[in-house]
Amino acid sequence: MTDIEGLPAGIRSPEPGSVALVTGGNSGIGLETARQLLAIGVDVWIGARDLDKGQRVAAELGSGARVVQLDVTDPSSVGAAVHQVGALDILVNNAGVNPGGDGIAGTTLEQLRSAYETNVFGLISVTQAFIPALHRSPHPRIVNVSSGTGSLTWNSSPNPQFDWERVKGGGLAYRSSKTAVNAVTLLTAQALGEKVKVNALAPGLRRTNLIAGMSAGGNPAEAATGVVRLALLADDGPTGALWSWDGMRVPW
Template structure:
């Protein structure tokens, strides 16, 4: 399958709610994913490292959203959040960081450690903690927010969209960590099989804190719609792939 055309329309009932957790849901793309899930009747938890920022986001989203303190680098925080959430149908691993740095000649190793600690190790740790709950779901879904700039095919081939990055080799900490996310997504899908649909999202360049100080960037809400496609896939939907926000499959 190279295209997901169907937009999600599944509305959950109060008697059997669909429950979702969006890590890093207090801002950026995560905030819009949470908002759009709420609009479809999903019972949404937003995970926030800073609980005060999470509460402010919840106040903006409305009274039906739940907030949980969740630092994806802290095992105790993850365990407490998993216990508080309980049942879960959708996990959106959205929390991420771009620690800065440029190419291999100038990036500090600490920037690489930060990127991998949050973007990769944190994603795996949260998924491991929530897998028991997801396995109890009738329609479990995992969406890992990645990046089109992590596609090795796009970066090594003649793709004008990423030409400057391919030539300069910039952003090695962020981009290589998201390439690792792509690999983790594929291996997750292979491990979990048909029991859990696992996909990665390339949200496109968006005006969020990740590109603070940089020019350009589209509306995060547009990317969030792509996340919903994957979060509410039908049971025969794809698994183990990287998808653009518009539903087009992205090569690894």
């Protein structure tokens, strides 16, 4: 595979028998990430809250796809998933919610708690649970699916990434939870050292079920290519950064 523009290191081919877990892997960016990893020879566990939906997706994806019931907000579910998955090389923390709300006056505490419970605490819970397995991998990688709307730099001044004047101050629950994800990414990378590559992805606006009825945005498969790049970084690749789907560094 060739070097990716904007990343200071190349992309390596996966070793035979490499295993990935994609949380929220039964739809949207998670599903497309699983599809692309399978296509290059990585076995993929589809993490799904609804086991039936996960099983249907795994059957559709075919050989190498397996399903594990995984509710990132439920510690017992996370613990059971650790035992079922076993060995792991790549963790993609993709599960996320957007509970709605607007600015500080238009967002309830329930909406904030919902966003943080899944997007932040769930991500941390899964990461903590799988750290021992990742440490046993020769090339451990963690990819946190974040959002450019969580970038404080992009949020603090007009920018071409989104309609700044329209969204200024809005989306408090979702956007601030993704700011927290970015911080968790950096601090996790610092704590785990250079061997475990920990990076976050800003996938851009995509057609997913994150917002009910949303039809705007690009193809989730395009964003998934960014996840796969980070999942297959070479051993001298970067860690502790936020990247756009096409491989350019995004400011915190």
